[in-house]
Amino acid sequence: MxxxxxxxxxxxxxxxxxxxxxxxxxxxxxxxxxxxxxxxxxxxxxxxxxxxxxxxxxxxxxxxxxxxxxxxxxxxxxxxxxxxxxxxxxxxxxxxxxxxxxxxxxxxxxxxxxFWSAYLPRWDVVRQLLDDGVLGRVSAVDADLGEHFDPHHRVFDPAQHGGPLLDLATYPLALATWVLGEVTAASAVGVPHPSGVLGQVGAVLQHTGREGGGPALSAVHTTLLGDTPTTAHVVGDRATLRLPGPFYASGDVVVVPAGGSGARPDPVVRREPETGHAGLFWQAAEVARCVAAGLTETPLRPLAQSLATLRALDAVAAATR
The missing domain is CATH 3.40.50.720 (NAD(P)-binding Rossmann-like Domain)
Structure with missing residues (x-):
């Protein structure tokens, strides 16, 4: 459609x-x-x-x-x-x-x-690391996503709900709400673009946190005005997870053990080729698996997670007004 x-x-x-x-x-x-x-x-x-x-x-x-x-x-x-x-x-x-x-x-x-990222093998590795407690108590997520767009792109059209939130910010906010849970407070600043939409948004959000971990924070930046590293980090007290850019697509997963006064162990890296939009098929494969199994939702991206991301988008939008 x-x-x-x-x-x-x-x-x-x-x-x-x-x-x-x-x-x-x-x-x-x-x-x-x-x-x-x-x-x-x-x-x-x-x-x-x-x-x-x-x-x-x-x-x-x-x-x-x-x-x-x-x-x-x-x-x-x-x-x-x-x-x-x-x-x-x-x-x-x-x-x-x-x-x-x-x-x-x-x-x-x-x-x-x-939301194609949730179905990629790369994000499944992240899911396993979180479930297995490899990072320890997770306290923060930071992520950025910036791209350069032609001035005539629909993303600058207010009539088409342009701006960075519904297009780009979906990715870092989906990561943050998946890892840290519901947003409980939001502070954000939006920079207007001459077209009438926001050109960029920076936000700090408080989350309920993972089970047993207490409240947590995420920091998100997204912009239509130019390319950024488009990286993400998930911070735990045992290790920090790094997703080199673009974090929302296929690519490497890096686990950096926590530092301290002693010698820090070398990072553990899972290599994965960057396949770009060729990875869109994974979501279709998951739909086929679920339908064949008689499921009405996918455990990889249940509707509750989609709604949590939308509530986060609503909170950021409200904070920029």
Missing amino acids: GTGWIVERFVGALRAGTRQDVSALGSRSGDRARDAAQRLGVERAHGSWADLVADPGVDVVYVATGHADHLAGALAAIEAGKPVLVEKPLALDAAQGQRVADAARAAGVFCAEA
């Missing part, structure tokens, strides 16, 4: 990494749907979302529309009884996200956010 930039990359990754078939493409414009279907080699094109979700040859719907249409697209698929993967963020805010989650749970239909 959609014809934008991400669709082409998702379709390419799906075909290269899985045996899944892209059987149909839908848009609110029949011409756009037909053009995209022809360009991508997709058999059927639908000029409405209703026709797409009603297509008997469609098993799962991937909502790849603009931010503002995630809610309507997800609800259309759920009402049609089709498992749905919704491009990140799940919705514009936590209230909309809750509507999607409530609808999916009431209908018993699989629903997940296409």
Whole structure:
């Protein structure tokens, strides 16, 4: 559902990494749907979302529309009884996200956010390190994400909900809320861009913390004005986890033992090739696994985590006003 930039990359990754078939493409414009279907080699094109979700040859719907249409697209698929993967963020805010989650749970239909980082092998390594207590008591997360965008990019368009929050900040805030839990307090500063959106945002957030660890802090910076290292750190009292940039994609995982007065042991590094958007197929593979197993949510990114990220985005947005 959609014809934008991400669709082409998702379709390419799906075909290269899985045996899944892209059987149909839908848009609110029949011409756009037909053009995209022809360009991508997709058999059927639908000029409405209703026709797409009603297509008997469609098993799962991937909502790849603009931010503002995630809610309507997800609800259309759920009402049609089709498992749905919704491009990140799940919705514009936590209230909309809750509507999607409530609808999916009431209908018993699989629903997940296409937050692709959560499904990558790299983030699974992070998950194991956290679960095994390798880092000790985790007290902080810091992450940055900055990119240079052409001045005419939709990210600078207020009508398309542009700005750094719904696009870039989703990644560091998803990491922070996954590792540290719910946001309980937020302080943030936003720098306006002449286009009418925020150009960059810096935030410090307090979290509930991991079980038994007490309150924790995250520091997040995101900008549309230029490229940054795009790294992330998870700080524990036994070790610090480093994710070299871009932290949200495939790449190395580095564990640095805690320092002190004695000699610090060498870092432990798990090497992983950087594959870029080719890694988008992992989320599709997880959807297939869950649907085949009769699950309505994925344990890798349950809807509760998607909603926690949306609440964090809401808190940062409110603090910048």
